[in-house]
Amino acid sequence: MGSGGESKPSVLYDPFSASQPLLSAADDHASATADDENYPPINYQHGPRPLRDLPVLVLFFLLSLSTIVLGLVAVARRNPAASRASSFVFDPATSSCVLSSSNSLSLSSSSSPFLKDLSWTLVVTLLLAGPIALAVLWLLRHYAKQVVYAALPFFILIPAFVNVYWFASCALSHSCRHSFPLAYRILALVFIFLLIAIILWIIVANWHRVELTVRIVRIAAAALASNMSLLAVLPTLGLGLLVYFTPFVVFLVFSTWNGKVVPKEKERASGEHYLCVWRQDGWVRAYFALAIITMVWSVAVMVEAQVFVISGTIAQWYFSKEGSKPSRSISSSLRNAFGPSFGTLCFSGIVMGAIRVVRAVVDSAKKEDVAPGFVNLVLNCCANFLLSAFDFVNKFTINFAAITGEGYCSSAKMTYELLKRNLLSAVFVETVSTRILAGIIFVLSALYAIAVCAILKAVSALGAEMYLVAALAWLLLMVMLCYFVHVLDNVIDTIYVCYAIDRDKGEVCKQDVHEVYVLLPVSRNHRVFLNDRTPLVV
Structure with a gap:
């Protein structure tokens, strides 16, 4: 594999340090010799890459092509009578259904202040989501510690404020008091405070990892800021998926027009009577299943493609020389994602x-209780075990494939062996960072919703509907910022894999990354403090 513009090793780790607590000095030397013989060095593959996972790629294209071809057939065979099925009446003379001439269609339009205010609020929120995300990125890069410690109290204060506010508002409202008795209000109030107490306990229990989380988030924000174009390219991929789905939606709509209006006999007290009903062709349901499978698979492929592009871009930044920036890193990652590695993404x-x-089927079965208690418990345990195993295998697979160009199975195996050789966790990076980032965007979205509510109260004539508009604005901004957190999480995972590759080769391409990632615990129960493991500079 080509190494491109990798930096030369500048730091080696002390063989007697706690960063390798399970190996003695002699075992360290022996294992390093064995690794050199059995495992080739892993580098970023800059050169041309071979086509990977071709059978899965062919299956994906065949499924998509079948969906498109059958959709075109559905459009060509559509029956316009589908949109006027209710206008057909039974004709006894011909024993068939005919179009009634007495039907008329009345159109009415209405507008309301609620829809107008809702539309404007959502449009403004959508426009502000990008600048807010950029502001959060800048703050996390330069003032991560201040942002985290300032946001932590609001994890408790905002839910508590909302809980007390709705309780007091309901007590003052005549209709709310009658529809929601006092006993139920008190029960809901206490339940929400219990949830807040659980959140407080989680914060206290993980307090020793907050400082480490701050440093990890700062590094991820700096890496993302150095590749700012990702924030424009990734939403473009999402828009491309919507464009790709447009003909599928059209095909699904027109497929429901394949059929005919037929008479249906219905028993009544006065005797037999015929009704005209629309009957779809038998193949329509099969086409719906085919189209839905194709669309679900396409969404999953696009999600993996975004992870691949993030990983390839960040890896090129990581392995580049200090002070230099790789050129065309995003374009090369896109080319690899939708070129030789597209089968791996599929x-x-x-x-x-x-x-x-x-997982959705298991959750549905659990809610409906379709099996006896013990059988249901066994099935749920088996399903959860298998799903956890797949999540375990898939954790860093696409990150590794984006770096090396390997196939899916090879990447999964090599990633596991890479992390195992270097005594790193294959399932744990730093989940606290994800939770804190999610809490920060929750706080920002909640503050934005409160501001929206205050503005609507001042300039709008809405009553209680104002709270619904503010809640929808909060939800929209939350979704947009969750996407931003998803990008940061993938940056953290990619840097973790790059750090493991550095350790495997005994190199340090980014000194500041090693100073932080060396502090990560080797398991969920292992506590690591900021002075536990430090690299030896030579």
């Missing part, structure tokens, strides 16, 4: 899509 997409479908 493979990962079908695995993740199947996991989500199975």
